[in-house]
Amino acid sequence: MSRLPRWIGWASWLGVVILYIPLLAVAILSFNSTRYGQQWGGFTLDWYAKMAANEAILSAAWNSLLLGVASTLIATVAGTLLAIGLHRTPWPRWFQRGSDLAINLPVVTPDIILAIALVGAFAVLREWSAVFKPGLVTLIIAHATFQISFVALVVGSRLATIGRDQVEAARDLYANTGQIWLRVLLPQLMPGIIAGALLAFTISLDDFVVSFFVSGPDSTTLPLLIYASVRRGVTPEIHALSTVIVAGTMLAIILTAWLQTRRDATPKD
Amino acid sequence: MTHPPADGRPLDLAIRAIDKAFGSVQVLRGLSLDIPDGQFVTLLGPSGCGKTTLLRIIAGFEAPDRGTVTLGAVDLLALPAHKRPVNTVFQSYALFPHLRCEDNVAFGLRSRRIPEAELRPRVREAMETMRITEFARRYPHELSGGQRQRVALARALVNEPEVLLLDEPMSALDAKLRHEVQGELKRIQRKYQITFILVTHDQDEAIAVSDRILIMQDGGIAQDGTPEQVYERPVSRFVAEFMGSANLLPARCAGTPVAVCGFGELHLPAPATWSEGHLAIRPEDIEVRQAQPAVNGVAGRISERLFRGDHWELLVTLGDSSTLRITTEPDQHHSEGEAVWLELPPDDLLVLRD
Numbered sequence: 103m104s105r106l107p108r109w110i111g112w113a114s115w116l117g118v119v120i121l122y123i124p125l126l127a128v129a130i131l132s133f134n135s136t137r138y139g140q141q142w143g144g145f146t147l148d149w150y151a152k153m154a155a156n157e158a159i160l161s162a163a164w165n166s167l168l169l170g171v172a173s174t175l176i177a178t179v180a181g182t183l184l185a186i187g188l189h190r191t192p193w194p195r196w197f198q199r200g201s202d203l204a205i206n207l208p209v210v211t212p213d214i215i216l217a218i219a220l221v222g223a224f225a226v227l228r229e230w231s232a233v234f235k236p237g238l239v240t241l242i243i244a245h246a247t248f249q250i251s252f253v254a255l256v257v258g259s260r261l262a263t264i265g266r267d268q269v270e271a272a273r274d275l276y277a278n279t280g281q282i283w284l285r286v287l288l289p290q291l292m293p294g295i296i297a298g299a300l301l302a303f304t305i306s307l308d309d310f311v312v313s314f315f316v317s318g319p320d321s322t323t324l325p326l327l328i329y330a331s332v333r334r335g336v337t338p339e340i341h342a343l344s345t346v347i348v349a350g351t352m353l354a355i356i357l358t359a360w361l362q363t364r365r366d367a368t369p370k371d
Numbered sequence: 372m373t374h375p376p377a378d379g380r381p382l383d384l385a386i387r388a389i390d391k392a393f394g395s396v397q398v399l400r401g402l403s404l405d406i407p408d409g410q411f412v413t414l415l416g417p418s419g420c421g422k423t424t425l426l427r428i429i430a431g432f433e434a435p436d437r438g439t440v441t442l443g444a445v446d447l448l449a450l451p452a453h454k455r456p457v458n459t460v461f462q463s464y465a466l467f468p469h470l471r472c473e474d475n476v477a478f479g480l481r482s483r484r485i486p487e488a489e490l491r492p493r494v495r496e497a498m499e500t501m502r503i504t505e506f507a508r509r510y511p512h513e514l515s516g517g518q519r520q521r522v523a524l525a526r527a528l529v530n531e532p533e534v535l536l537l538d539e540p541m542s543a544l545d546a547k548l549r550h551e552v553q554g555e556l557k558r559i560q561r562k563y564q565i566t567f568i569l570v571t572h573d574q575d576e577a578i579a580v581s582d583r584i585l586i587m588q589d590g591g592i593a594q595d596g597t598p599e600q601v602y603e604r605p606v607s608r609f610v611a612e613f614m615g616s617a618n619l620l621p622a623r624c625a626g627t628p629v630a631v632c633g634f635g636e637l638h639l640p641a642p643a644t645w646s647e648g649h650l651a652i653r654p655e656d657i658e659v660r661q662a663q664p665a666v667n668g669v670a671g672r673i674s675e676r677l678f679r680g681d682h683w684e685l686l687v688t689l690g691d692s693s694t695l696r697i698t699t700e701p702d703q704h705h706s707e708g709e710a711v712w713l714e715l716p717p718d719d720l721l722v723l724r725d
Binding site: 278290 | 430431432451452453454457458459461463465466467469478479481482483526527530
């Protein structure tokens with residue numbers, strides 16, 4: 103096989119650098135003691151301290167966390183059941199294809215379309231119950247709506263790697279249906295379920311568009327707070343907050359990738 | 372687990388008139404079969420002959436369209452797979468990747484909620500029998516193919532099934548290991564004294580391990596016999612070709628004990644029932660002569676000569692340019708191109724069914 107010219111390698115690294123320069127710039131500014139302008143005024147952690155003392159930021163962080171955990175729990179359970187139902191039931195082929203498409207569609211639907219659809223749906227539901235007034239509940243439902251697809255895709259791809267012979271072997275070894283799930287399928291699915299949940303959590307944490315449309319006055323999330331603050335001018339506090347969010351997201355993504363690539367939990371003896 | 376009462380042979384497997392189709396493909400056609408308790412039976416046949424389907428019906432992974440399967444007095448078809456006293460060694464082994472070897476072996480006993488105190492010594496014994504004790508704490512992906520296969524066998528045998536089903540268990544092993552495992556299987560079957568049903572498409576493997584071979588063809592049984600019978604006396608052209616052990620001679624016969632082949636006439640031990648069919652003769656039953664023999668002499672020329680270590684293999688081209696395969700003693704020397712007389716003794720000529 104002929105090797106590619108060296109410049110292609112350098113070009114791809116350049117791509118990675120371009121990708122990360124903005125994030126790096128924000129991270130550097132968050133440690134810069136100069137409040138305005140881009141001059142380097144010395145290293146400081148003041149902005150992180152101020153951020154940690156800011157009531158609005160803490161409240162938004164709490165909202166984001168609550169929203170992320172609640173919607174991820176709902177989406178993980180629902181998405182896992184969806185993947186299992188689709189892959190382990192002898193549906194007709196056309197139904198299988200159709201439902202695969204139905205799961206993939208929300209992943210590629212523009213957020214703004216989903217957001218507007220949700221606003222409409224909640225407006226109708228509000229006719230019956232005040233629970234659907236803009237706030238944490240609508241946020242949780244909205245986030246779970248788009249998270250389910252991601253969980254179902256990740257869990258489904260893991261499920262596809264577990265062969266029919268595993269189920270037959272378990273049945274051959276006297277396991278009933280409940281035992282097959284608890285002792286054979288779920289333990290092998292667990293890395294996929296956790297990876298799906300982490301992915302879903304990340305997406306919830308970063309979501310702006312959908313949250314912007316369905317949140318209420320008391321349910322400001324971190325991305326919404328950043329947006330509101332930026333309109334008054336970007337402060338180093340925001341840089342610090344952004345850096346923390348990016349770091350948290352990256353951590354979750356690295357964890358997700360690690361869970362998906364690792365086949366078995368144990369090292370060799 | 373059901374234990375045999377003192378009288379009779381209550382654990383004989385009886386398979387009656389099984390039909391099975393997948394869509395428009397008829398896989399088994401009215402297949403009936405009796406397997407006495409403790410026999411080592413091999414279902415041998417090319418792919419698509421229905422052997423694996425029959426195994427899966429016995430295991431409970433497929434339901435037949437018609438027919439019955441009984442083990443002693445028990446109607447197996449009335450039981451779901453997880454309640455049959457039957458265990459399977461899968462072609463892929465199907466070990467549980469998330470469980471250590473010992474937990475794989477213990478899986479069946481845990482399903483039946485056998486107390487740990489009783490379970491542990493049984494698991495240990497099964498692992499000792501299969502010589503895998505040292506791998507107890509390892510995961511399947513840390514084992515070689517041969518080791519995995521032993522775990523799969525231990526995982527099935529620890530349950531003390533009445534019937535052990537083996538679905539091409541050696542197809543993933545290399546030739547040397549396969550030989551070892553064949554010996555091992557035989558040893559284990561004698562130790563446990565249970566019925567083994569092995570599915571394979573490998574004639575040598577079937578001959579090496581079985582008490583009895585069933586050659587399957589198109590969803591039915593083409594021949595049922597001991598390895599010697601099936602190897603030495605194939606009843607049909609299909610069996611003779613599949614076992615690959617005999618020369619096939621197309622012939623015509625007009626009700627007399629004389630058959631007309633392309634290269635000449637042959638005297639038979641008895642008249643054939645067909646007017647047009649096949650004879651078979653094994654390579655070692657054909658004699659090479661310098662002069663024309665009194666009966667069933669055929670002239671030919673040696674076209675190829677191969678040394679096989681313990682014998683010579685000769686390919687002799689006859690007058691009608693058909694070829695016979697012959698084996699001779701290593702001290703018998705012939706050269707390529709040599710003209711020879713062959714003797715096909717009438718008593719060694721097999722008159723096939725078709």
